Amino acid sequence: MRDETVSAAQQAELQGGVSVRDKTGPVGLREATATEAADDSGSGPEAGTEAGPEATSVNGAPPRPLPWEELVKTALLGTDRRTAPVAAGAEGNAPGALLAAAAVRTVRYRAGLRPAAPAGAPLSAARPDERPPLPRAARNRLAQLLAVRTAGGTDRRGAAPDLTELLPQWLATALRQGFAAPHDLLPALLDAARARTDLRPAALAFAGPRALWLARLNPAWRFALRGVPGGAAGAPAPEDAEGVARLWEEGLFAERVALLGTLRERDPARARELLATTWRTERAEDRLLFLDSLRAGLGEADEPFLDEALADRSRNVRSTAAELLSALPGSALAARMAERAASCVSLALTGEPRITVEAPHECDAGMERDGVTAKPPANRGERSWWFGQLVEAAPLATWPGRLGGRTPEEVVALPVDEGWQSELHGAWCRAAVRQRDAAWSRALLGSPGSPVADGPGAVSLAERAQLLGALPEGERAAWVAGFIAAHGLSDSFQLLATCTAPWAGPLGAAVVDALTTARRAGGYPWSYSGIMGLAERCLDPAEAPRLDTLTQPDPPVADPPANSTTAYWTDAFARLTGTLRLREAMHAELTRPPA
Structure with a gap:
């Protein structure tokens, strides 16, 4: 074999780890294998060194180690361009000797791998779960629900119940009863939570500390470690001030979001102060998501920070800060918006009581700073767009005094001039949802028997659904x-x-x-x-x-349709x-x- 480079078939044989096809080659497979078995210094094609008949020995010294990469490079370049790192044998067949050496290494790899490192320390035990075990019938029911999910669900066209939709309710009931998850069903439960994000909060709460222990061992379940105090490797508990500060400075974005959310639920002021330490150096998209986390536990103490965010260089950040401030009726921004909105809405001076509207003629710098978006969406007039944003952000307490001391029901019942009713009532609906005002939501919903698209304030089912959220259950x-x-x-x-x-x-x-x-x-x-x-x-x-x-x-009929x-x-x-x-x-x- 005198060719310049190894043929394509030989390269495929080398790269794929195919053994020598004939044991009578330049380096006989039987002899080579026996020699390799006597040498235990390598573990396969990926091993870093190799010593065998393809290695060379100088003056009786130990064989020179042959990295697998050297064999591959020589095969790709050709034995005439690169000296083969193996003995060519009596016939001087360097390409054949190279393939034989690769085959010996491959056979050794396929025969079995040696441990690359000594066994590590034993795993620490999972934290015990003190909750009582499930009753046997409930445990069997959970196994059934998880098995149906794994099998791909049930057929919705028949009369049998859809078991896949019962798992969330089962988990909610099990949590209320305070039971612990069966250990043997935890893998299936984690797989279910991985496939359905809506299951994760309840599934992980029910799975308990052993789920976190398992999640550290299986990358597929790594989602279980997010947002859990002390759950991720190295993640600190909220009480660990030094660890919290370190994770906030050095952690990945998802870890920082989870940390901020956890702190916000427990100590809103501490979460806000932590965010303030790096606020000016965060990316705009990160600032937006961090700011959104302040919705939980929003209070008057957040106003100075949010007011500073009104000057942010990102329009989306400014809009979110303005939305949060408008949900605080006592904020300075809410007072400014109330003054602007009140100048646009008034009672008619003559005739029957009715509301007149004079929408703003421009969107000035102050309005933009307070979160008003100047450019309207397609097919929307500028003035009505600006007007709706002002009314939406104004405290609802503005209107009874502005409109003659009327109650919310009386205000909503007033006619509105010049086709502005839909715009005005729609903005009031958004304000009632944002401010969670039950009295205004009740007034805007009106009677449930009123026409679907002709309520006193809500002009769509979507708005009515949002208003219902502000009412008691x-x-x-x-x-x-x-x-x-x-x-x-x-x-x-x-x-x-x-x-x-x-x-x-x-x-x-x-x-x-x-x-x-x-x-x-x-x-x-x-x-x-x-x-x-x-x-x-x-x-x-x-x-x-x-x-x-x-x-x-x-009952059957003679001639059914x-x-x-x-x-x-x-x-x-x-x-x-x-x-x-x-x-x-x-x-x-x-x-x-x-x-």
């Missing part, structure tokens, strides 16, 4: 029940999503009645698939008996009742017996 459920009784379920999905589960009392009864009416009216069941799925997760299991009659198929939906409705109600009873059984399994 009981009042919210009662309002949605009234809406369903008046309008049915077609427009109620967003509103129902704001209600706390389980839907009991008037709300549960309204949902069941509306579903019954929809079936009897011959509606298409797939049009209600979202509502049905929500009902499976949120409807009170006590409503199951009222649905039993709906799971029975209608081609588009009959009876079978679909029957399956849908069978799945709903089956899920409700399964949820009831799950709760019973997790109910701790009295001591």
Whole structure:
């Protein structure tokens, strides 16, 4: 073999670790293997050194080590251009000797690897979980739910319950009961949390300290260490002032966000002071996310820091700071916005009481500094855009005094001149949501029986859903029940999503009645698939008996219509009742017996 370089086939054989095809080559495989077995200095193709028949010995000295990289370089360049780091043998066949040496190393690698380093110290034990173990029935139920998730879920087209959607409720109930997770199910539970981010808070709280111990050993579960005090390797507990300062200065961005969020929940002032130490040196996108963390525990003490952020060089940071300040009715920014908004809205001096609007004619530097965005979106007028931002940021307490001492209901009921009602009421809706004002939210929602798109203030279902969030839970459920009784379920999905589960009392009864009416009216069941799925997760299991009659198929008819939906409705109600009873059984399994 006298070629300049190793052939392509030989290169593939060398790079892929293919052994010599014939033991009668320049370096016989049998002899070479025996010699290699006698030498235990290497561990395979990736080993750094090798000593064997391909190594050379000078004056009886130990064989010269041959790095694997040297063999690869020589093969790629060719034995005529680069001296082979192996003996060519009696026939002077350097390419064959090179391949044989590579084959010997590959065989040795495939035969088994030697430990690269001595065994490390034994792992420390996980912190014990003092919570009581799950009852056997509940443990078996959890195994079933996790197995269904691994298998890819259930078929939503049949009458069987969708088990994949029951895991969040199971975890929430187990946490309320204070049980510990079974050790043998922790890997499956961590895999489920990895696949579904909405499961992570409850799954990790239920999994307990052993989950963090496992997460340090498996990179796939590293997400479990984020945001947990002391969870990530080297992450300090909030009480460790020195460790907190070090992590804030040296940590990765995700670690710093998690640290700031943890501190904000426990000590808002300390979190804000920590952020202030590096605020001026942070990137704009990082400042924006850090600033957003101040929403938790927002209070008057945050005003000086937020007021300073109003002068930030980033427009997004300025807007976020202005939004947070406007949520503090006593802030200086809120007072400035109230003065600007009040100059735009007044009562008419003649005729019937009504509201007149004079929108701003320009967006000056002061308005921009206070978070007003000067350039409107497409298809939006400048003046109405500026006006809406001013009213949205003004404290709602501004308007009763400005509009004749009227209550929020009376203010909202006033007519508005020149087509400004939608803009004014929409801004009040956003202000009520931002300021969490129940009185104004109640006034803007109006009666649940009013037309869907013609309430006193809310002009869309999305705005109504946001306003409902400011009401107490009981009042919210009662309002949605009234809406369903008046309008049915077609427009109620967003509103129902704001209600706390389980839907009991008037709300549960309204949902069941509306579903019954929809079936009897011959509606298409797939049009209600979202509502049905929500009902499976949120409807009170006590409503199951009222649905039993709906799971029975209608009496057969001689000539059924081609588009009959009876079978679909029957399956849908069978799945709903089956899920409700399964949820009831799950709760019973997790109910701790009295001591």
